[in-house]
Amino acid sequence: MPFGLPNISWLGYPLSLPCAGHAGLGLRAAHRGDGPALVSHLRALEPADRRMRFCATLGDDALERHVSGLWARRALVLAGFDGPVWGGPLHGPGPIRAVAELSIAGDEAELGISVDTGLRRRGVGTYLVQTAGALLAPRGVRRIRAYTLPGNASFLKLAHAIGGKVETGPDEVEVHFDVGALGVGYRRRRAAELLRPAA
Numbered sequence: 001m002p003f004g005l006p007n008i009s010w011l012g013y014p015l016s017l018p019c020a021g022h023a024g025l026g027l028r029a030a031h032r033g034d035g036p037a038l039v040s041h042l043r044a045l046e047p048a049d050r051r052m053r054f055c056a057t058l059g060d061d062a063l064e065r066h067v068s069g070l071w072a073r074r075a076l077v078l079a080g081f082d083g084p085v086w087g088g089p090l091h092g093p094g095p096i097r098a099v100a101e102l103s104i105a106g107d108e109a110e111l112g113i114s115v116d117t118g119l120r121r122r123g124v125g126t127y128l129v130q131t132a133g134a135l136l137a138p139r140g141v142r143r144i145r146a147y148t149l150p151g152n153a154s155f156l157k158l159a160h161a162i163g164g165k166v167e168t169g170p171d172e173v174e175v176h177f178d179v180g181a182l183g184v185g186y187r188r189r190r191a192a193e194l195l196r197p198a199a
């Protein structure tokens with residue numbers, strides 16, 4: 001199936017991934033009603049991944065509190081749905097397989113990102129970060145910061161590849177992204193998607 005209903009996202013593209021029963025991963029901003037699906041995604045992360053994501057060991061209850069607290073903040077939560085992006089009268093949205101959370105403060109945003117183990121190394125994380133940059137630029141955000149633990153090879157490789165500046169401390173690694181540069185990367189990828197002939 002070419003990329004079509006029910007997996008069109010308002011961001012206008014699907015990611016070409018082998019998701020169940022359809023052709024891509026649909027992205028949209030998550031809202032409070034998506035809380036349980038976000039919790040399920042975070043709970044499915046291995047303990048080592050949870051540490052890389054939160055720079056701490058978080059149990060299931062803490063993950064639930066983290067998600068409940070998201071809606072009180074000035075934040076953008078960008079989620080990748082494996083199945084319908086929106087619910088309808090007879091179905092809910094598909095499960096969430098990838099998330100980029102961005103807490104905004106002034107002209108900066110702090111990023112927390114995670115991708116389901118089975119969908120990694122296909123560019124989903126990169127796409128989420130670039131998309132976040134494109135969406136936050138019009139909101140006046142200039143810089144995105146992220147924190148992780150030393151040795152997070154996948155995140156550091158992702159960051160280097162899209163121009164992130166990495167500062168390594170003894171206990172923590174801080175990564176800075178320039179929002180303008182992320183937006184350029186996003187638009188290049190969108191253009192490539194649009195120009196690619198339909199399968």
Ligand SMILES: CC(C)(COP(=O)(O)OP(=O)(O)OC[C@H]1O[C@@H](n2cnc3c(N)ncnc32)[C@H](O)[C@@H]1OP(=O)(O)O)[C@@H](O)C(=O)NCCC(=O)NCCS
Nearest residue numbers: 049052113114115120121122123124125126153154155157
């Ligand atoms: C970090 C994370 C979001 C990356 O997601 P992803 O969808 O795999 O990201 P991408 O596919 O866009 O890019 C990952 C890059 O790291 C590389 N990579 C992955 N695992 C690697 C490893 N063990 N060693 C070296 N490179 C690795 C990939 O090859 C890819 O580079 P490429 O584009 O040259 O192939 C994902 O691994 C994750 O959820 N980790 C747990 C949470 C976390 O660490 N969050 C970051 C801090 S908030």
